[in-house]
Amino acid sequence: MLEILAIGFVLLCALVAILALAAVAANDKWKRRRVIAAFTLFAAYVALLCLRLVSNVGHFFLTRETEGSLDGVSFFLTPVATLGILVWALGPPRIKKLLIVVVAVAIGVVVFNYSRPLTGRSDRLYVQRHHVELNSLATDIMRYGRIRSLIWDYGHQVNDTWVLYPGDSTYSWEHAIPLSTALARDSIDPRVHADFQRRLAALHFMAFWADSNGVSFARFRDGGIAYLPRSSTVPPGIPWTNGRVGSALAPHWYYAGW
Secondary structure (H helix, E strand, O other): OOOHHHHHHHHHHHHHHHHHHHHHHOOOOOOOOHHHHHHHHHHHHHHHHHHHHHHHOOOOOOHHHHHHHHHHHHHHHHHHHHHHHHHHEEOOEHHHHHHHHHHHHHHHHHHHHHHHHHHHHHHHHHHOOOOOHHHHHHHHHHHHOOOOOOEEOOOOOOOOOEEEEOOOOOOOOOOOEEHHHHHHHHOOOHHHHHHHHHHHHHHHOOEEEOOOOOOEOOOOOOOOEEEOOOOOOOOOOOEOOOOOEEEEEOOEEEEEEE
16 A cells, blocks of 8 residues: 555656646746646646556455446546647647656656556455455356356456346347346356356456356456466466466466456
């Protein structure tokens, strides 16, 4: 948690520096509304970067829905804010404005480069704290064996088939079928499916994929953790059917990306 506080302090200092640079630039007799727009733009940019960091460690203190919302907002709006800063700097371009842009871009690069190691450290601590629940869910999934994949967030899927939950509208880009049809097709007990989904949400996962080697759990669109019970040690970077194994988090648990 000290690392998170340190990052927050760095971002706060960066925000102060950016606002100070903007205040200096304001002495060039820019219109007041342009200065206010610049302040608002940079404040939004820094706030989105902070949301990115918070979403990386949100499984400690946020609900899965809130964590996913923060991640989605940061993922989609940060490029928009970055583009807005570039447009602002180029209309018309000035040396002081370009210096502000350089500072802003440098902060963004630092945050996004550090987000993955921060996620790895938070995942390690999370696995250690929830080792019993995680082991129980992973072993139950492998023991049941009939659910090879389950996605309940950002769309619904069972065993590589897009499904419609009660009340869902038809996905126009997929051949989705009713959930009950998919469960009956694969002889899946609806109570088991509901239990796995409930436990996934409680542990802040959006999906899982399983095979005879283990189970990978998705926290974000591009990463999560993997359970490999038959491997005491796995070389980092080894590919497998459900992702690419990274560094070890705990016995049989690894960081995973895809």
